[in-house]
Amino acid sequence: MAIAIKDNICTLNLRTTCASRMLENFIPPYDATVVERLKREDAIIIGKTNMDEFAMGSTTETSYFGPTRNPWDLTKVPGGSSGGSAAALIADETTLALGSDTGGSIRCPASYCSVIGLKPTYGLVSRYGLIAYANSLEQIGPLAKSTADCALLLSVIGGYDPRDSTSVNIPLGDFSQELTDDLKGLRVGLPREFFEEGVEEAVKRHVWSAIHLLESLGATYEEVSLPSLEYALAAYYIIAMAEASSNLARYDGLRYGYRVEHDDADWSRIYARNRRIGFGAEVRRRIMLGTYALSAGYYEQYYLKALKIRTLIRREFEEALKRFDVLVGPTMPLPPFNIGEKIGDPLTLYMCDVLTVPANLTGYPAISVPCGFEGNLPIGLQAITKPFNEDLLLKISFALEANTDFIGRRPGLS
Amino acid sequence: MREKHISKKEVEHIAWLAHIELTEEEKEQFTEQFNRIIEFFRKIDEVDTKDIPPTYHVLELTNIFRKDEVGEPLPKEEALKNAPRREGNFFKSPRIV
Numbered sequence: 001m002a003i004a005i006k007d008n009i010c011t012l013n014l015r016t017t018c019a020s021r022m023l024e025n026f027i028p029p030y031d032a033t034v035v036e037r038l039k040r041e042d043a044i045i046i047g048k049t050n051m052d053e054f055a056m057g058s059t060t061e062t063s064y065f066g067p068t069r070n071p072w073d074l075t076k077v078p079g080g081s082s083g084g085s086a087a088a089l090i091a092d093e094t095t096l097a098l099g100s101d102t103g104g105s106i107r108c109p110a111s112y113c114s115v116i117g118l119k120p121t122y123g124l125v126s127r128y129g130l131i132a133y134a135n136s137l138e139q140i141g142p143l144a145k146s147t148a149d150c151a152l153l154l155s156v157i158g159g160y161d162p163r164d165s166t167s168v169n170i171p172l173g174d175f176s177q178e179l180t181d182d183l184k185g186l187r188v189g190l191p192r193e194f195f196e197e198g199v200e201e202a203v204k205r206h207v208w209s210a211i212h213l214l215e216s217l218g219a220t221y222e223e224v225s226l227p228s229l230e231y232a233l234a235a236y237y238i239i240a241m242a243e244a245s246s247n248l249a250r251y252d253g254l255r256y257g258y259r260v261e262h263d264d265a266d267w268s269r270i271y272a273r274n275r276r277i278g279f280g281a282e283v284r285r286r287i288m289l290g291t292y293a294l295s296a297g298y299y300e301q302y303y304l305k306a307l308k309i310r311t312l313i314r315r316e317f318e319e320a321l322k323r324f325d326v327l328v329g330p331t332m333p334l335p336p337f338n339i340g341e342k343i344g345d346p347l348t349l350y351m352c353d354v355l356t357v358p359a360n361l362t363g364y365p366a367i368s369v370p371c372g373f374e375g376n377l378p379i380g381l382q383a384i385t386k387p388f389n390e391d392l393l394l395k396i397s398f399a400l401e402a403n404t405d406f407i408g409r410r411p412g413l414s
Numbered sequence: 415m416r417e418k419h420i421s422k423k424e425v426e427h428i429a430w431l432a433h434i435e436l437t438e439e440e441k442e443q444f445t446e447q448f449n450r451i452i453e454f455f456r457k458i459d460e461v462d463t464k465d466i467p468p469t470y471h472v473l474e475l476t477n478i479f480r481k482d483e484v485g486e487p488l489p490k491e492e493a494l495k496n497a498p499r500r501e502g503n504f505f506k507s508p509r510i511v
Binding site: 025029030122123162165228230231234237238249253254256257258259263264265266267273276279281284285287288292293295302304305306307308310311314346347361363 | 420425428429430431432433434435436437440444447448450451452454455457458459460461463466467468469470471472473475478480488492493495496497498499505507508509510
């Protein structure tokens, strides 16, 4: 089967750029564990896909190589940061694709391009060979055009890897179980905070019709409140930027990466100049804000406080998932928007991640499944569940796939 | 609001800590943007987190060690092939002192 690989996942002797000038000519001397496993199963790597630079973005506009467009409407963003993977899938350029998800980077483009995208439980898929952005939040995961493909890909890439010290050594669930759409007894929780005024009416309408469909297949639903979610986005960005500032310190232009032509000045000036030219504005913003949040005098106020809020959010999810099997809501608060519309205003763009970051803060698995179209623009439903319960997310995906025609639709590309 | 949380001088200091050179124009722009983003971060001040432990990591894993065994090293040419500058079998660094 043909598979496209996001360009922050190392492929032996195949250029891996992270969509950054910093790594424009980087040729990995090894395969990421997920790539090794795919090759072992005779997958064909058909190409590397565009992304936001270092996976920092929700639109694929921060790529050094230029933006990816949404195949459903070329004036719209495809979502991000795994926008190239999602767009390549729905344009039928590949059968499968890999993405990575630090704050929604698989689920957002899955929603905006009308494909299935799954962020696995933290620790289920090896991160060995994934170029790090925020290690405690990110996972590699599958994007696919059918639930069966998504399950197959997850079963190939998942499982213990001694080369990733955060890889969990437990037996993999049976993802290739026989998929059915019988949801009898499934208890669905609807987080009130996922349906608040920040979420557009059109999005809510499509998600609600999917919830009614789940009900008709045997599920019951009830509202639930997770009050700390209000602080999830701020906490997420503080943690992600802090981790980024540490991870990206390695780019010094010495062993690999961008190095200025005239490097006869002293080391620290050359280092700082390599990083100004090698990194785009959003990457520099995040490194600097992360440095700020970790610096003396601010560490407790921002970084440590954000980590404590992370604990509160985790506890609320734990409680909610004692009462419910799964939490359901929209993936994105608004349909795909115009290229260029939000890129000039970082904070407005960050707000788009409000519904996807909780799964990264908690480490819980989450999926985005196509659930409707507003005009010709796709809308995605998000489901979140307990750790290592991916088979339940696949079941919900299959139920929507078997009872609607959204997943089979393709954009009319000429 | 423009310099409520962070001044241009502080932005310059952070850029120095992070080893990132900034142009004059970027200093102005980043100061303005950082003030708005930090204002948004300050929302977390509302939360009472007394006695709440931090979550650095979602897994219950600590101190994962591997055996200290010699493995196959990366061949020299492989290790050097991405170096922007090299001299013989060495990475060539800018002047340090």
